[in-house]
Amino acid sequence: MLDLKDLEFEELADYLKSIGEPGYRAKQIFSWLCRGVSSYDEMTNISAKTREKLQRETYISTLKIREKHVSKLDGTIKYLFELPDGNCIESVIMRYIHGVTVCVSSQAGCRMGCRFCASTIGGLYRGLTAGEILNQVIFAQKDIGERIGNVVLMGIGEPLDNYDNVLTFLHNVNNENGLNIGYRHITLSTCGVAPRIYELAEERLPITLTVSLHAPNDKIRNEIMPVNHIYNIGELLKACRAYYKAAGRRISFEYSLIAGVNDSPECARELAALVRDIHGHVNLIPVNPVEEREYRSGSRREAERFCKILADNGINATIRRTLGADISASCGQLRKKVL
Ligand code: SAH
Numbered sequence: 001m002l003d004l005k006d007l008e009f010e011e012l013a014d015y016l017k018s019i020g021e022p023g024y025r026a027k028q029i030f031s032w033l034c035r036g037v038s039s040y041d042e043m044t045n046i047s048a049k050t051r052e053k054l055q056r057e058t059y060i061s062t063l064k065i066r067e068k069h070v071s072k073l074d075g076t077i078k079y080l081f082e083l084p085d086g087n088c089i090e091s092v093i094m095r096y097i098h099g100v101t102v103c104v105s106s107q108a109g110c111r112m113g114c115r116f117c118a119s120t121i122g123g124l125y126r127g128l129t130a131g132e133i134l135n136q137v138i139f140a141q142k143d144i145g146e147r148i149g150n151v152v153l154m155g156i157g158e159p160l161d162n163y164d165n166v167l168t169f170l171h172n173v174n175n176e177n178g179l180n181i182g183y184r185h186i187t188l189s190t191c192g193v194a195p196r197i198y199e200l201a202e203e204r205l206p207i208t209l210t211v212s213l214h215a216p217n218d219k220i221r222n223e224i225m226p227v228n229h230i231y232n233i234g235e236l237l238k239a240c241r242a243y244y245k246a247a248g249r250r251i252s253f254e255y256s257l258i259a260g261v262n263d264s265p266e267c268a269r270e271l272a273a274l275v276r277d278i279h280g281h282v283n284l285i286p287v288n289p290v291e292e293r294e295y296r297s298g299s300r301r302e303a304e305r306f307c308k309i310l311a312d313n314g315i316n317a318t319i320r321r322t323l324g325a326d327i328s329a330s331c332g333q334l335r336k337k338v339l
Pocket of ligand 1: 114117153154155156157158159190191192210211212256286287288289290
């Protein structure tokens with residue numbers, strides 16, 4: 001059976017034509033799917049005959065809310081969604097002045113092995129389908145009853161390790177007949193799968209690319225991010241430059257400050273020299289302690305000093321505000337608990 005949300009809008013239109021439906025049907029059905037209906041019977045402007053035809057070959061996937069945690073501090077919401085096969089993923093709703101943002105997962109688990117990250121502890125179970133990624137936006141929006149205006153692919157998983165499904169998701173979440181979220185309101189975060197960064201550049205989607213750098217040199221990055229053994233910093237930054245050139249979009253770098261590992265003033269100077277010619281923004285994030293890991297963040301003052309060194313060296317940098325601190329809103333922690 002086919003999940004209609006795994007098809008790109010154009011493929012859906014082709015499929016519907018192939019079963020004898022008129023051209024406008026795709027818009028109607030896609031719009032219903034993006035509103036989070038769970039059965040064809042809810043599609044009140046579609047004839048019973050057509051609904052029956054659809055039911056024979058296709059189904060409408062849904063996500064079950066298994067847990068929902070609302071932060072008392074800032075209204076951040078963390079969902080533990082259950083997939084049809086019993087697997088769980090996490091999505092987070094964050095409220096900023098410029099609107100509601102959802103952080104979605106791209107895989108159930110992750111095989112990238114970053115030492116400080118909870119999502120990778122049990123390894124990769126499987127990549128999510130395009131429909132499963134889209135459903136996180138659809139069902140979070142349905143649950144809060146407010147329009148979601150921004151999407152970040154920063155949940156569980158490495159989006160560029162599930163490239164084709166993520167690309168289908170990007171096209172569908174942007175499609176004007178459904179959620180209609182502009183590419184400029186979408187951010188994709190990667191740990192640095194360099195060949196896929198070149199591929200993504202070729203798509204020329206005006207999304208924001210964020211690269212999880214976390215270290216100013218290969219020695220430190222090799223220690224905390226195994227992916228660096230395959231694509232080192234030199235190769236990664238080369239791919240970033242190509243992306244900037246092709247897509248015309250500035251790149252952001254994520255840098256989790258880990259006490260005694262990558263947070264010295266010397267690291268800050270080295271980092272500044274490394275990213276200067278890319279004109280990217282550096283997001284500093286005090287590392288979130290994960291139970292199984294020994295990493296801790298330093299003091300606020302040390303983070304500010306690190307940030308100031310970057311600024312003094314001409315780098316645009318900010319320390320990320322923490323949201324949802326009371327509900328372990330950073331990803332991977334809830335899923336791990338229920339597994
Ligand atoms: N796989 C993608 C996206 C998922 S993680 C990537 O690596 O970019 C989103 C961000 O959170 C990444 O920058 C990741 O490195 C960071 N992160 C993971 N665990 C963290 C922790 N314990 N503390 C702070 N940041 C963390």
